[in-house]
Structures are given as structure tokens and as C-alpha cells.
Amino acid sequence: MARPRTGQTPPISFRPPPQLLKEFDATIEEGRSRSDVLIELMHERVTKKRRERPAASEEPAT
16 A cells, blocks of 8 residues: 655655765755755756756767
């Protein structure tokens, strides 16, 4: 039986190496959460990757 919808995005977890997490936490500005910063970084990465991809009209025909 599926869990009822809560209207929220389901949590995703991962385990970064402890030293990396410690260094990451030291870079977070006061008042911001890890989650907010990670979401921002994910948006930046996706945007960067989109810019790096050639446009569909620029791809060579096969």
C-alpha cells in the first residue's frame, strides 16, 4: 500500500565523508540550512550542464 501524499517532496539522504561534511558546514552562512545550500548548488550544476550541452540545432546529423 502506497504512502498517502503529504504535499511535500520526499526526503533524500546520503552520507558524505565526515571531513567533507565538516568543511561544507563551515562554508554555510548563518541562517541557512544544509538543505537550502545543497538545493542551490544542485540548481547551479544543472544550469551549468545545460549551458555546456550543444543546442539541438548544432548537433551533427547521423
